[in-house]
Amino acid sequence: EVQLVESGGGLVQPGGSLRLSCAASGFTFSRYWINWVRQAPGKGLVWVSHINSDGSSTTYADSVRGRFTISRDNAKNTLYLQMNSLRAEDTAVYYCARGGYDSGSYYYDYWGQGTLVTVSS
């Protein structure tokens, strides 16, 4: 069974840092692109970042570029998101999601349960 389990969320002051983790199991982690998607309270879904299967290529949303860093450890089947210079508007549930590809379309076929990040003084 494919599982993605996020951890590392919590309360942090503006300007602070946090590192999220996403532990994967039930599939060959090193073969898949993985994504971070966030959802502010009561709001919709927003893609944050993705990383390719071997970690050599990363992409970020404009809103987090330069502050967030995505990485992965394929030996540990774990994805990370280092978040620095956090702002109130980064408050959200952060989901990791596995990337799938079929019929020319890229999609998120498995999601973790999410971890809540709250940025507040």
Place this chain on the structure above:
Amino acid sequence: DIQMTQSPSSLSASVGDRVTMTCRASQSISSYLNWYQQRPGKAPNLLIYAASSLQSGVPSRFSGGGSGTDFTLTISSLQPEDFATYYCHQSYGTPYTFGQGTKLEIK
């Protein structure tokens, strides 16, 4: 960025009803359109990919259609567990953007 606009924002219906919701892209995205269902307090769940392909394990009452800029998600006969929020998502160009969601509520 490609803007995705869903309509309506909310929809009231009854068990057994047939419902259709739409998603419009700000430019042509071919068939690179996915649909997700999100129940309250839960992670999203992939329903449809590539505009009309049903994800494994998803009930056949869900169907998707469209291409270019206009897309639909249809539920043929609503079940109690279908009351949720539905998001479209384009994967034609980065950043891969979502619609704002259509909340399906019980009438």
